[in-house]
Amino acid sequence: MKFVSIILGSKSDYEIVKECANTLEKFGVLHEMIISSAHRSPQRTHAYIKEAEEKGARVFIAAAGMAAHLAGAIAAITIKPVIGIPMKGGAMDGMDAMLSTVQMPAGMPVATVAMGKAGAVNAAYLAMQILALEDDDLKIKLEEDRILKAKKVESDSSDIEVRL
Numbered sequence: 001m002k003f004v005s006i007i008l009g010s011k012s013d014y015e016i017v018k019e020c021a022n023t024l025e026k027f028g029v030l031h032e033m034i035i036s037s038a039h040r041s042p043q044r045t046h047a048y049i050k051e052a053e054e055k056g057a058r059v060f061i062a063a064a065g066m067a068a069h070l071a072g073a074i075a076a077i078t079i080k081p082v083i084g085i086p087m088k089g090g091a092m093d094g095m096d097a098m099l100s101t102v103q104m105p106a107g108m109p110v111a112t113v114a115m116g117k118a119g120a121v122n123a124a125y126l127a128m129q130i131l132a133l134e135d136d137d138l139k140i141k142l143e144e145d146r147i148l149k150a151k152k153v154e155s156d157s158s159d160i161e162v163r164l
């Protein structure tokens with residue numbers, strides 16, 4: 001069983017991170033989602049990553065805010081790709097989380113996406129693009145999605161465009 005694993009640092013991250021799960025769902029990609037914190041439940045986080053890897057997790061997506069160490073802590077445990085979603089909020093409205101997530105030391109990568117809904121959706125897309133390296137059906141779905149997106153730009157433009 002191949003799947004994507006999503007870990008939220010807190011229930012308060014759910015409203016945004018559900019966009020990630022919904023995107024995977026839309027493409028029929030299996031996923032798990034749990035809450036586990038790098039700081040509040042480090043043993044649970046460690047045990048879950050090991051368990052998920054054994055079950056077939058191919059990519060991990062970690063969402064956390066404030067001193068956001070969750071994605072980095074997961075990257076320390078696994079060599080599977082780890083995607084970090086920095087959550088808005090806190091005194092610096094997400095800048096702290098973004099820097100905590102993106103500024104990993106050499107050799108310990110976390111692929112960091114944008115804050116907010118776009119980041120949650122892009123985390124799902126990036127995970128799927130990784131899976132699509134070995135999944136032709138998913139690759140075709142992603143290619144079709146790109147074509148639809150390009151067509152939507154054209155149809156949106158034709159609603160309003162003015163050309164000389």
Ligand code: RP5
Nearest residue numbers: 009010012063064065066087
């Ligand atoms: C982080 O601290 C969580 O990922 C969340 O974004 C932030 C605040 O958590 P709560 O205090 O709302 O549980 O660990």
